[in-house]
Amino acid sequence: MADTHIAGAIEAILMVVDEPVAPADIAAALDVPEPEVVAALHALRDEYADPDRPRGFELREVESRWRVYSSRLYADAVGAFIVEGQSARLSQAALETLAVVAYRQPVTRGQVSQVRGVNVDSVMKTLSARGLVTEVGEVGGALQYGTTTEFLERIGMASLDDLPELAPYLPELADVDGEGR
Template sequence: MADTHLAGAIEAILMVVDEPVAAADLATALDVPTEQVIDTLHALRDEYANPDRPRGFELREVDERWRIYSSRLYADAVGAFVVDGQSARLSQAALETLAVVAYRQPVTRGQVSQVRGVNVDSVMKTLAARGLVTEVGEVAGALQYGTTTEFLERMGLGSLDELPELAPYLPDLADIDGEGR
């Protein structure tokens, strides 16, 4: 497949996907080597990021998957058009709960409640309904939660490794469970 045709095909697919897509999945769909797709994705990302010609969109890799997003440069304009009045903002309680989950995952609702000092059942349901947290396992009969790819996308992160340092200020889960005493 010619480079310009491959780039166009990748762009077309990325314009219609609902979630980020792996380079290997693109390669399979387009019947080309994965490495060629990765090279094309990097070239497209760099082309879109050209500061001499700012665009309203950018190509980002999130958790080793690719998707076209609106440019961070125009977040205010997008927010004014799409977000204002159409989606409620997260409450302070939801933001605090989400932070505990993000930094301490996998974590149970009970552990989050102990960190926050309040019951978080309804807040966790809200975060799950918004696709920001999900069940990731079970320990001693209690469901464990972690953040989702949607969380990474909304935070503009490629992975959890990009979270700012905050974890040292949170108590260890062993201390919360009473095991550290």
């Protein structure tokens, strides 16, 4: 399959996926070696990111999976279009709870409540319903939670390693785990 045909086929697949797709899945669908798909994905990402020709979309990799997203350059326009008349923002309590989960995962509801100093049951249900947190295990009979790929997609990060360090903002946390996370 010619390189331009592979790129076109990948674009077509990326236009119909509901969630990020692994290069191996694309390679299997196109019957081409995975390294060729990965090379084409990188080339497409770079082409779409050309600053001389800004586009309304970008190709991003999240946890080794790929998807087309609206460009961050036009986030305000997209937000105004989608949210017009709706309140899709998270409450302060939900943002605080989500931050605790993101930085401390895997974490139980009880542990999150302890950090926040309030009951977080309803907030955790909201975050779970929005696809931002999910059950990731169990310890001592309590469910453990972690963030989802959807969370990473919405904040525009490829992995949890991209989360900013907390230590510079909260010096008392620097000794918690030696990393400030």
